[in-house]
Structures are given as C-alpha cells and as structure tokens.
Amino acid sequence: MALKSWFNIPPRSHFSLANIPFGIISTAATPTPRPAVAIGDHALDLQLFNAGNGFSALSVIQPHESVFSSPTLNAFASLGKPIHSAVRKYIQTIFLANTPFPHVLKDNISLQKQCLIPLKDVSYHVPMQIGDYTDFFVGMNHAYNCGVLFRGPANALQPNYKHLPVGYHGRASSIVPSGTPIRRPHGQILIDPTAKEKVPVFSPSRKLDLELELGAFLCKGNRMGEPIPIGEAEDYIFGLVLLNDWSARDIQSWEYVPLGPFNAKNFATSISPWVVLTEALEPYRTKGLESDTQVLPYLREGRAENVYHIDLEWELKTPSGDVTTVGKTNGKHLLFSFQQMLAHHSVGGCPMNVGDFFGSGTISGTEDDAKGCLLEWTENGKRSLKLQGGDERTFLLDGDEVTLKGCCGNEDGALVGFGECSGRIEAALDLKF
Amino acid sequence: MALKSWFNIPPRSHFSLANIPFGIISTAATPTPRPAVAIGDHALDLQLFNAGNGFSALSVIQPHESVFSSPTLNAFASLGKPIHSAVRKYIQTIFLANTPFPHVLKDNISLQKQCLIPLKDVSYHVPMQIGDYTDFFVGMNHAYNCGVLFRGPANALQPNYKHLPVGYHGRASSIVPSGTPIRRPHGQILIDPTAKEKVPVFSPSRKLDLELELGAFLCKGNRMGEPIPIGEAEDYIFGLVLLNDWSARDIQSWEYVPLGPFNAKNFATSISPWVVLTEALEPYRTKGLESDTQVLPYLREGRAENVYHIDLEWELKTPSGDVTTVGKTNGKHLLFSFQQMLAHHSVGGCPMNVGDFFGSGTISGTEDDAKGCLLEWTENGKRSLKLQGGDERTFLLDGDEVTLKGCCGNEDGALVGFGECSGRIEAALDLKF
Ligand SMILES: [Ca+2]
Ligand SMILES: [Ca+2]
Ligand SMILES: [Mg+2]
Ligand SMILES: [Mg+2]
Ligand code: NI
Numbered sequence: 093m094a095l096k097s098w099f100n101i102p103p104r105s106h107f108s109l110a111n112i113p114f115g116i117i118s119t120a121a122t123p124t125p126r127p128a129v130a131i132g133d134h135a136l137d138l139q140l141f142n143a144g145n146g147f148s149a150l151s152v153i154q155p156h157e158s159v160f161s162s163p164t165l166n167a168f169a170s171l172g173k174p175i176h177s178a179v180r181k182y183i184q185t186i187f188l189a190n191t192p193f194p195h196v197l198k199d200n201i202s203l204q205k206q207c208l209i210p211l212k213d214v215s216y217h218v219p220m221q222i223g224d225y226t227d228f229f230v231g232m233n234h235a236y237n238c239g240v241l242f243r244g245p246a247n248a249l250q251p252n253y254k255h256l257p258v259g260y261h262g263r264a265s266s267i268v269p270s271g272t273p274i275r276r277p278h279g280q281i282l283i284d285p286t287a288k289e290k291v292p293v294f295s296p297s298r299k300l301d302l303e304l305e306l307g308a309f310l311c312k313g314n315r316m317g318e319p320i321p322i323g324e325a326e327d328y329i330f331g332l333v334l335l336n337d338w339s340a341r342d343i344q345s346w347e348y349v350p351l352g353p354f355n356a357k358n359f360a361t362s363i364s365p366w367v368v369l370t371e372a373l374e375p376y377r378t379k380g381l382e383s384d385t386q387v388l389p390y391l392r393e394g395r396a397e398n399v400y401h402i403d404l405e406w407e408l409k410t411p412s413g414d415v416t417t418v419g420k421t422n423g424k425h426l427l428f429s430f431q432q433m434l435a436h437h438s439v440g441g442c443p444m445n446v447g448d449f450f451g452s453g454t455i456s457g458t459e460d461d462a463k464g465c466l467l468e469w470t471e472n473g474k475r476s477l478k479l480q481g482g483d484e485r486t487f488l489l490d491g492d493e494v495t496l497k498g499c500c501g502n503e504d505g506a507l508v509g510f511g512e513c514s515g516r517i518e519a520a521l522d523l524k525f
Numbered sequence: 526m527a528l529k530s531w532f533n534i535p536p537r538s539h540f541s542l543a544n545i546p547f548g549i550i551s552t553a554a555t556p557t558p559r560p561a562v563a564i565g566d567h568a569l570d571l572q573l574f575n576a577g578n579g580f581s582a583l584s585v586i587q588p589h590e591s592v593f594s595s596p597t598l599n600a601f602a603s604l605g606k607p608i609h610s611a612v613r614k615y616i617q618t619i620f621l622a623n624t625p626f627p628h629v630l631k632d633n634i635s636l637q638k639q640c641l642i643p644l645k646d647v648s649y650h651v652p653m654q655i656g657d658y659t660d661f662f663v664g665m666n667h668a669y670n671c672g673v674l675f676r677g678p679a680n681a682l683q684p685n686y687k688h689l690p691v692g693y694h695g696r697a698s699s700i701v702p703s704g705t706p707i708r709r710p711h712g713q714i715l716i717d718p719t720a721k722e723k724v725p726v727f728s729p730s731r732k733l734d735l736e737l738e739l740g741a742f743l744c745k746g747n748r749m750g751e752p753i754p755i756g757e758a759e760d761y762i763f764g765l766v767l768l769n770d771w772s773a774r775d776i777q778s779w780e781y782v783p784l785g786p787f788n789a790k791n792f793a794t795s796i797s798p799w800v801v802l803t804e805a806l807e808p809y810r811t812k813g814l815e816s817d818t819q820v821l822p823y824l825r826e827g828r829a830e831n832v833y834h835i836d837l838e839w840e841l842k843t844p845s846g847d848v849t850t851v852g853k854t855n856g857k858h859l860l861f862s863f864q865q866m867l868a869h870h871s872v873g874g875c876p877m878n879v880g881d882f883f884g885s886g887t888i889s890g891t892e893d894d895a896k897g898c899l900l901e902w903t904e905n906g907k908r909s910l911k912l913q914g915g916d917e918r919t920f921l922l923d924g925d926e927v928t929l930k931g932c933c934g935n936e937d938g939a940l941v942g943f944g945e946c947s948g949r950i951e952a953a954l955d956l957k958f
Contacts, residue, residue, distance in 0.1 A: 251723035260784040261694035275750035277873030290684035317708035351693040352785025440710030
C-alpha cells in the first residue's frame with residue numbers, strides 16, 4: 093500500500109517513498125557534486141539536509157555525516173547495508189504524512205527551500221568512483237539469439253555458458269551518466285567477412301547498437317585471495333541502475349577473436365543516475381531463467397528468488413522527434429544473479445572494492461518485441477525495424493536518442509523505478525587519418 | 526660513458542645514474558608510502574629530500590613540491606614529460622662527482638642519512654593509482670606459438686592479428702608489487718576437453734603459469750571521444766616496468782570463449798616497483814618485429830625504432846632453493862609499440878587517464894629458450910622442463926618462485942635496468958565448497 097506523504101509526489105513517479113534511490117548531483121548554483129536521494133520530482137540534497145540538522149533524529153549516522161559531503165557514494169556505501177537501510181527508512185519517515193519528526197522538514201519551510209531541488213534543475217554524475225567494471229553475459233535469451241546469428245542454433249550457446257556467469261573486464265573510464273552525448277566511434281571494420289583476403293578499412297562504425305542491461309554497484313570488498321561465499325554475496329551489493337552498453341557491432345566482429353570485445357565497447361557506457369538500493373527491490377524478488385544444468389556448489393544460492401521482476405523497456409527517438417518503444421523485457425530474464433556473478437568473479441581470489449560495477453549482459457525476453465538490442469531485433473541488419481513517423485532502422489543513425497526505462501510495481505504512489513538512461517548519437521569526428 | 530658519482534653505486538647496479546627510475550616506497554620507520562628514485566643499492570626518499578631543500582636548485586619543480594608527498598606517482602606523472610626530464614636530470618646532477626650543487630647532498634651528510642635508504646629496508650607499493658588496465662597481445666612469437674598449440678600452424682594467428690594490436694581489458698584491482706605472494710586460484714576446469722559431455726570440476730588450477738611482459742604507465746589523458754594521434758602518443762607514456770601476468774591455463778581454456786580471459790588472469794598480476802622513464806630508455810630504441818602487413822594510417826609511426834632493446838629473462842626458484850634461468854628474450858620482440866597500442870585503444874574515443882596501465886603481452890623470441898611462459902615452453906604440458914637440482918616442471922608448483930629481470934646496456938656503471946619482478950606461489954586455500 094502506498095505510503096502517504098505531506099510532500100507532493102506525483103502518483104506515477106518512479107521515485108515514490110517506497111524507493112529512495114541515491115545519486116550524485118550538482119546544480120548551476122552549486123556545481124560541487126554531492127549525494128542526494130530522489131523523491132518524486134525532486135532531489136533531496138543530502139549535504140544541505142545534513143547541514144540543516146536533517147539527520148538530528150538518526151543517531152546512528154551522526155559519526156559518519158561526512159559521507160554526505162563526498163563527491164561520490166563510495167563513503168556512504170562503505171558504511172554497509174544496515175546503515176543504508178537505516179538512512180533510507182529514516183528519510184521515508186521524514187516524508188510520511190504523519191511523520192514523528194515534523195520539525196526536521198515537514199514544518200521547516202526554510203530547509204525545504206534549501207534542500208529540495210526540482211529534478212529539472214539537477215545535473216547528474218557517475219554516482220560512484222568505479223575501480224573496476226565487469227560486464228557479464230548472463231541474459232541467456234540474448235546470448236542464444238546472438239549465438240544463432242553467428243553459429244546457428246545447434247552451437248548457439250558455448251559449452252561453458254550454463255556452468256558459469258560468462259563475463260569480461262570492461263572499461264571503467266568511459267562510464268558516463270544518462271544524458272551524456274555519445275560520439276559515433278571510428279575503428280577497423282572488415283566490410284566483406286567472406287573475402288579471402290581479410291583487409292579492414294578505417295571508418296566510423298556503421299553498426300552502432302545499444303545493449304539494455306542492469307548494472308550493480310558493490311558496497312563491500314574482499315581481500316585478495318579470499319573468495320566471497322555465495323551466502324554472503326548479498327551483503328556486497330549496494331544497488332542497481334540501468335546500463336546501456338553501447339556497442340559497435342562491426343568493430344566487434346573484427347576485433348573480438350580471440351580475446352573478447354575491446355574498442356567495440358570501450359568508447360562509452362551509459363548508466364542511469366539513481367542507484368536503487370537492493371532493499372527497495374526486495375519485494376520484487378523472483379526466479380530467474382530456468383536452467384537444465386546443475387551448477388557447482390560455489391554458485392548454489394539458498395533461495396530460487398535471486399533476481400528482480402523489473403519491467404524494462406527501451407525507446408528510440410529519431411532526429412525528427414518521433415518516439416517508438418522498441419523493446420519490452422524484464423530484469424528476471426537472467427540465468428545467473430548478481431550474487432552468483434560476484435561469487436564467480438571472486439572465486440579465484442580476485443579482490444573486489446567498494447564502487448566496483450557489474451553489468452548483467454543484454455536482457456532479452458523470448459517474445460518478438462522483447463529484444464534488448466538492435467543486433468537481435470534486426471538479425472544483424474538483415475531485417476529493418478519500422479519506427480513511428482515512417483523511418484526505418486537496422487542500426488542507430490546520428491541524432492537518434494536511445495532511452496532505457498525500468499520500473500518495479502504498478503500501484504499509484506508506490507512505484508520503485510530507475511528513471512531513465514538516455515544518450516543521443518553524435519556524428520563521428522572528421523578525423524584527418 | 527658511465528657518469529661518475531661521489532656516491533657508491535655498484536658498477537653492475539640496474540640503477541646507475543643513467544637510469545633514475547621512480548617508485549613508491551615505505552619503511553618500517555615511516556610506513557606512509559611516498560615517492561622515491563632508485564640509485565645503486567639505495568632509494569632516495571623524495572619526500573625527505575624535498576623537505577631538506579633538495580630541490581632548491583631546481584626552480585621549475587618548486588610550485589609542484591606537493592607531488593613528492595603523494596602516496597602515488599600520479600601527481601608527478603601529470604606534470605608532463607618536460608618536468609620528468611628536468612627532475613631526472615637534476616637528480617643525476619646532484620649525484621655527479623663534480624656536481625655544481627655540492628651543498629644539496631654531496632656535502633650534506635645529515636640529509637644523506639635522512640633520505641638515502643638501503644633498498645633492503647624498503648617496502649614497495651604499486652607506483653600509480655591505476656584507473657584502467659589493458660593487457661595487449663602483441664608479442665607475435667608468443668601469439669604464434671600459442672596459436673599453433675591450439676589451432677595448428679595454418680591458423681595460428683587470427684586474421685586481425687597483424688592489422689591491430691589485439692588487447693583486452695584487464696583487472697586493475699589485482700595488480701600487486703613484486704614480492705607479493707601469489708595464491709594458487711580455484712576455478713572451473715574441464716578435465717577432459719574431448720569428452721562429449723562437457724562438465725567442469727571445481728579445483729585449484731593445475732596449470733598455473735607466468736607471462737613475461739613489459740608494462741607501460743600513462744602520464745596524460747585524452748578527452749572522451751577524441752583519439753590520440755600516433756604522432757603525439759609518446760607524450761602520454763610515462764615509463765615502463767616488468768609485468769608478470771600470472772595465468773591459470775586450465776581455467777582460461779574453459780572460460781575464455783567467447784568473451785576472453787577472465788578469472789584465469791584476474792587473481793593476480795605482479796609488476797616491478799621502479800618505473801623506468803622513457804627518457805632513460807631512449808638510447809635503447811630499436812625496431813620491433815617485421816610485419817608483412819601494411820597497417821592503417823592511424824597506426825603508422827614516424828620512425829621504425831619504436832620499441833626498446835631490453836634484455837629480458839625469467840628464472841624459477843624451486844622450494845629446495847635451486848634457481849634456473851629458464852627464458853631469455855628481448856623487449857624488441859613486439860609487433861606493435863606502446864604508442865601504437867595507445868593510438869589504437871583511443872581511436873574510438875576511449876578516454877585514457879593518468880595512471881592507466883598497459884601490458885605488452887607475453888614476449889617470446891624465436892630461439893628454443895626464448896619463451897616468456899611455460900605454456901609455450903612445455904607445449905601446454907606435453908614436454909617437461911628440466912631444472913637445476915633435478916626437478917622438472919610442466920606448470921608451476923606450490924612454493925615455486927618466479928623472477929623476471931630486465932636490463933638495457935652492459936657497460937659497468939651505465940646500466941638502465943628494471944630490477945626484478947618476483948612472486949612465490951602459495952598453496953590454494955582449503956575451500957569448504
Ligand atoms: Ca554488454
Ligand atoms: Ca598477458
Ligand atoms: Mg560499453
Ligand atoms: Mg594477470
Ligand atoms: Ni647507505
């Protein structure tokens with residue numbers, strides 16, 4: 093049942109009191125990045141809220157108030173999940189219609205004016221200092237569809253696929269917040285892969301694609317050499333965001349053998365700005381994809397509901413302004429959970445740090461329109477996607493804007509959403525070489 | 526001709542006055558990590574040297590003295606190569622027998638006592654805060670030898686191999702300084718790759734290997750979306766170290782299709798502690814491996830001498846203490862230079878940052894003993910390596926210690942060396958799952 097607030101929160105807002113996601117914002121008036129939570133159409137500036145004694149009724153956070161003056165969420169995340177929960181629930185309480193602490197904000201108009209900022213006036217930053225970024229590939233429907241395209245249905249999934257969460261190390265430096273323009277990359281492209289002489293050309297990518305994924309930030313690290321047991325993995329996962337792993341398919345197909353994707357992926361990766369804490373997602377736990385393969389004990393979780401029922405979709409806005417919702421899928425279409433990804437990633441002793449970031453891999457469903465990227469949708473360019481306004485696409489054109497959306501629940505006033513993750517394609521540079 | 530010093534520098538030291546490599550040290554007495562240079566058997570503590578007016582005769586560094594109190598070299602590196610050169614040459618001058626500044630150190634016994642620390646009393650740290658680490662694969666003899674093992678001589682090198690520096694994103698968090706013990710990793714292993722049913726077991730790696738590589742640190746970044754022209758790439762390369770990319774071959778062969786190496790590599794990567802500046806390596810420039818393939822213009826360098834003649838070797842010390850020099854190779858056996866790796870890595874717009882780190886890939890020569898890893902030497906375990914003391918190896922056993930060495934030149938008093946990069950294998954943990 094929706095929590096009633098004294099504050100005006102639009103009923104269809106992704107940022108109901110049931111959510112309270114954390115991010116890093118700045119404003120024209122105060123350009124220093126600092127922590128905030130999203131509530132309805134507003135950001136609650138936690139630095140100003142704290143400075144105005146906003147946390148006076150939450151003693152547990154008082155030794156740690158400096159975390160709200162940090163330009164990233166790493167310090168807050170490091171406090172651990174019991175503190176995240178206490179802060180989240182306290183902020184919910186402050187906004188309740190019948191809050192027991194009306195003096196803190198409800199009756200404190202001057203503090204409201206200071207620290208509640210309309211989202212339209214807010215700039216977003218990558219919310220955590222990311223040490224290492226790993227992109228997994230556990231959206232099995234996507235992996236299968238891509239495998240069919242390149243190897244046929246019999247060998248679509250590699251022999252290891254159901255035994256371990258396949259992943260590769262990504263590029264942390266090119267992770268950008270929603271709204272950052274995405275420059276079309278140049279690279280080496282093999283125009284005719286069937287030619288006997290394989291000689292690439294240098295060109296802007298002609299097969300620029302998106303990948304709809306979920307991302308997870310870590311709030312805890314392990315010591316090098318010491319695996320994280322699957323039963324403890326939840327303690328390490330701070331929260332989730334939407335992730336668009338922009339991909340240049342033509343660069344990828346030429347470069348990726350034998351060491352994996354590189355320049356095809358490292359030019360940009362967009363994420364939504366608000367980190368939805370795992371506690372807010374807890375009511376939406378569900379089962380992931382069925383597997384016919386028994387995994388090794390280090391990957392076996394205590395309960396089957398190890399992923400989240402998150403309605404996901406992506407839309408494409410053409411330069412003429414027409415918007416088409418292209419793909420509708422769900423966060424549950426994963427073969428492995430983030431807990432399993434973490435247990436696997438650390439099982440050889442790899443050290444994780446607070447702020448490390450995981451991508452799930454592209455999430456597709458099984459229905460025709462449930463595709464998380466254009467490669468699948470257009471079968472690598474063989475068929476055309478028809479858009480509102482009459483345009484067609486095989487891959488992204490300059491000026492196209494892609495927006496990912498994700499939301500849990502459907503009750504007015506109780507949505508737990510991710511907001512949006514968007515990026516618009518800019519023309520390639522005119523390079524001299 | 527060797528530079529003469531008032532200070533006692535052993536003639537065969539890797540750290541002659543011709544070198545002056547930079548690192549981050551700490552001591553039992555002063556555990557805070559801080560910058561230093563190596564000179565003979567000593568570290569010159571730059572924080573204490575600076576505090577004792579050591580840089581009084583170098584005005585260009587005075588606005589930047591805080592870089593010598595930083596726990597990493599990032600701030601110093603960010604000052605740019607003209608400043609690196611000025612500081613390096615100034616320190617050389619201070620140590621010259623006929624130094625024009627004898628009051629600074631030569632005649633200042635009390636400062637000498639403070640800031641010249643015997644290397645045996647020094648602890649080493651990873652010298653830079655590494656944002657992203659990329660491991661390339663441009664040691665063509667290694668790539669060819671491995672390709673022959675897995676695909677036969679006809680398809681040993683992939684079609685892209687000579688057109689671009691093949692690389693993959695590595696794991697920054699597990700880069701450790703020389704001397705750090707290396708725990709044998711657990712992971713999924715397919716015991717019989719020829720079996721029809723491919724079911725892995727969970728086990729400590731049975732094919733633990735080293736990879737002898739060179740590493741390069743960056744001292745300059747580019748803006749996202751803006752490629753680094755090959756003609757400017759040298760400005761971005763701070764200096765080089767030795768790198769051992771420890772590799773679990775059995776984990777690797779099961780996991781790496783289709784997205785590349787992951788847990789097989791991310792459990793540990795060792796580097797030598799002293800960064801040898803590119804200026805010190807300049808006299809040792811030479812041509813790399815011949816290519817029969819014309820590369821695209823963005824990879825064409827102005828001069829053919831684009832790599833360094835560095836004598837490289839690695840030795841294995843068994844638990845009984847016997848030492849065998851196993852492989853002798855040279856830093857020139859690369860198909861692409863670090864400048865080409867950087868131009869390629871950034872050509873799609875990937876942003877580089879100060880402190881980013883590149884590995885060359887395993888460096889092997891063509892002679893029988895010029896192998897930079899055991900996989901090549903033992904043909905993936907098919908033949909045995911005979912060691913001093915009578916032991917044999919196919920891969921590394923617990924208690925084995927691997928040491929990489931690298932040095933330019935051979936003149937007494939004028940060596941430009943890297944010192945050592947060593948690591949000893951510890952037994953796998955006794956895991957409960
Ligand atoms: Ca992806
Ligand atoms: Ca390597
Ligand atoms: Mg990406
Ligand atoms: Mg490694
Ligand atoms: Ni001494």
